[in-house]
Amino acid sequence: xxxxxxxxxxxxxxxxxxxxxxxxxPSQAKYLGAVMRLGPGDAVSLFNGRDGEWLAxxxxxxxxxxxxxxxxxxxPQSPEPDLWLAFAPVKKTGTDFIVQKATExxxxxxxxxxxxxxxxxxxxxxxxxxxxxxxxxxxxxxxLPEVAxxxxxxxxxxxxxGARLLIVADERGGDRxxxxxxxxxxxxxxxxxxxxxxxxGPEGGFAPGELDLLxxxxxxxxxxxxxRILRAETAAxxxxxCWQAVLGDWGAAPLPRP
Amino acid sequence: xxxxxxxxxxxxxxxxxxxxxxxxxPSQAKYLGAVMRLGPGDAVSLFNGRDGEWLAxxxxxxxxxxxxxxxxxxxPQSPEPDLWLAFAPVKKTGTDFIVQKATExxxxxxxxxxxxxxxxxxxxxxxxxxxxxxxxxxxxxxxLPEVAxxxxxxxxxxxxxGARLLIVADERGGDRxxxxxxxxxxxxxxxxxxxxxxxxGPEGGFAPGELDLLxxxxxxxxxxxxxRILRAETAAxxxxxCWQAVLGDWGAAPLPRP
Numbered sequence: 119x120x121x122x123x124x125x126x127x128x129x130x131x132x133x134x135x136x137x138x139x140x141x142x143x144p145s146q147a148k149y150l151g152a153v154m155r156l157g158p159g160d161a162v163s164l165f166n167g168r169d170g171e172w173l174a175x176x177x178x179x180x181x182x183x184x185x186x187x188x189x190x191x192x193x194p195q196s197p198e199p200d201l202w203l204a205f206a207p208v209k210k211t212g213t214d215f216i217v218q219k220a221t222e223x224x225x226x227x228x229x230x231x232x233x234x235x236x237x238x239x240x241x242x243x244x245x246x247x248x249x250x251x252x253x254x255x256x257x258x259x260x261x262l263p264e265v266a267x268x269x270x271x272x273x274x275x276x277x278x279x280g281a282r283l284l285i286v287a288d289e290r291g292g293d294r295x296x297x298x299x300x301x302x303x304x305x306x307x308x309x310x311x312x313x314x315x316x317x318x319g320p321e322g323g324f325a326p327g328e329l330d331l332l333x334x335x336x337x338x339x340x341x342x343x344x345x346r347i348l349r350a351e352t353a354a355x356x357x358x359x360c361w362q363a364v365l366g367d368w369g370a371a372p373l374p375r376p
Numbered sequence: 377x378x379x380x381x382x383x384x385x386x387x388x389x390x391x392x393x394x395x396x397x398x399x400x401x402p403s404q405a406k407y408l409g410a411v412m413r414l415g416p417g418d419a420v421s422l423f424n425g426r427d428g429e430w431l432a433x434x435x436x437x438x439x440x441x442x443x444x445x446x447x448x449x450x451x452p453q454s455p456e457p458d459l460w461l462a463f464a465p466v467k468k469t470g471t472d473f474i475v476q477k478a479t480e481x482x483x484x485x486x487x488x489x490x491x492x493x494x495x496x497x498x499x500x501x502x503x504x505x506x507x508x509x510x511x512x513x514x515x516x517x518x519x520l521p522e523v524a525x526x527x528x529x530x531x532x533x534x535x536x537x538g539a540r541l542l543i544v545a546d547e548r549g550g551d552r553x554x555x556x557x558x559x560x561x562x563x564x565x566x567x568x569x570x571x572x573x574x575x576x577g578p579e580g581g582f583a584p585g586e587l588d589l590l591x592x593x594x595x596x597x598x599x600x601x602x603x604r605i606l607r608a609e610t611a612a613x614x615x616x617x618c619w620q621a622v623l624g625d626w627g628a629a630p631l632p633r634p
Contacts, residue, residue: 297622297627349515359618364555
């Protein structure tokens with residue numbers, strides 16, 4: 119019964135309830151046993167995106183397998199902001215970075231989007247999901263973001279739910295400063311609604327035809343992020359942070375959630 | 377006279393004026409000649425932090441040396457936000473990342489701060505300065521941030537200018553949500569002033585004694601960045617972005633600058 123405070127935090131698929139047994143995947147067992155050196159009785163924190171966060175204890179652990187038993191709930195599941203991030207993938211480490219940071223910053227769904235100037239041709243969604251999972255375990259989030267299959271910008275817009283506002287970072291001069299646009303939304307001026315998305319472009323920005331595509335959609339609001347040219351990942355993070363600060367769960371009085 | 381639009385952008389120390397000759401450093405000459413393959417007559421964009429941005433032409437370039445001649449000003453020097461970023465260095469790539477992103481996000485001065493939980497013992501300010509320079513060249517900024525020598529948190533606070541507000545990201549529950557705190561400042565409620573600083577802690581946060589140190593300073597405002605635990609670099613970026621959006625040059629009506 120050492121380590122009263124959990125030294126590890128894991129996402130699991132299994133239901134969590136008092137006394138529930140949770141079998142570990144081989145990689146989780148290896149991580150807890152060989153890397154964290156936990157043994158029977160040691161505490162681990164678990165979440166599954168549905169049942170809150172639980173304190174569990176190691177029941178048994180051996181080569182490549184292990185079992186935990188959930189003991190008590192430490193945090194109840196609570197509603198989280200409904201914020202999608204659609205982003206043009208950048209070179210591999212940039213995309214990893216966007217996914218990790220977007221998870222910390224509370225994005226609920228990650229949608230890779232191919233645009234005219236998108237550098238990378240392929241996106242491995244398994245890699246994105248693995249990065250998101252690791253970030254969620256570390257940042258004490260109670261859920262994982264969903265990872266969508268990559269689509270073209272046109273397909274993204276054609277299938278975009280009309281009731282979900284899409285805030286687009288337009289580095290060559292969007293319509294409005296980001297703080298002003300977000301504050302207007304928070305004050306209910308016209309577009310008050312619960313579901314949001316953010317779209318950030320590739321290095322080099324959107325192509326002219328793409329800007330036309332965006333301009334034609336009633337759910338799009340283009341915003342500016344100042345006079346310097348931000349890297350794609352910096353723009354994504356900045357917009358997520360500003361959104362969380364004004365409309366999301368960083369605020370004192372966030373919008374009501376479903 | 378090919379490449380009418382500059383393919384390269386460089387920071388130089390030399391004064392910039394019509395007809396001014398600018399001698400390149402060996403590494404700049406190598407970059408323009410061997411990497412970018414520029415030759416006589418090709419255009420390069422230059423800035424020095426004082427004289428605006430200039431279109432220059434290659435006059436001569438050879439192994440390890442070269443000369444440009446400034447032709448015409450393309451952007452005047454303009455006032456920039458006075459925002460310092462004091463940050464606890466994290467592992468090497470994390471620190472590189474903070475410096476690069478803080479430069480894009482317009483920090484005017486970078487101050488590495490050693491705290492109780494700071495992982496790295498050493499900071500190479502030359503490395504920080506080189507990262508800042510590269511980021512400034514890429515993001516079309518007209519200045520370089522200053523890079524200060526590392527100090528302890530106590531020394532930072534003891535030498536902090538009393539008229540400069542220090543906004544501290546406190547991940548275990550600061551006084552106020554960040555957007556509310558920034559908006560109050562923007563509206564002139566009490567602390568309206570022109571000079572600001574941001575302080576972000578190490579992984580693991582500030583130690584209790586350090587929080588006491590911070591609480592005793594009248595220029596400190598502690599803010600929260602939501603319910604998830606952000607990595608040190610994510611907190612720094614998020615706070616910089618929110619500051620720029622509300623009080624800095626991302627806004628429609630920024631504070632007047634000196």
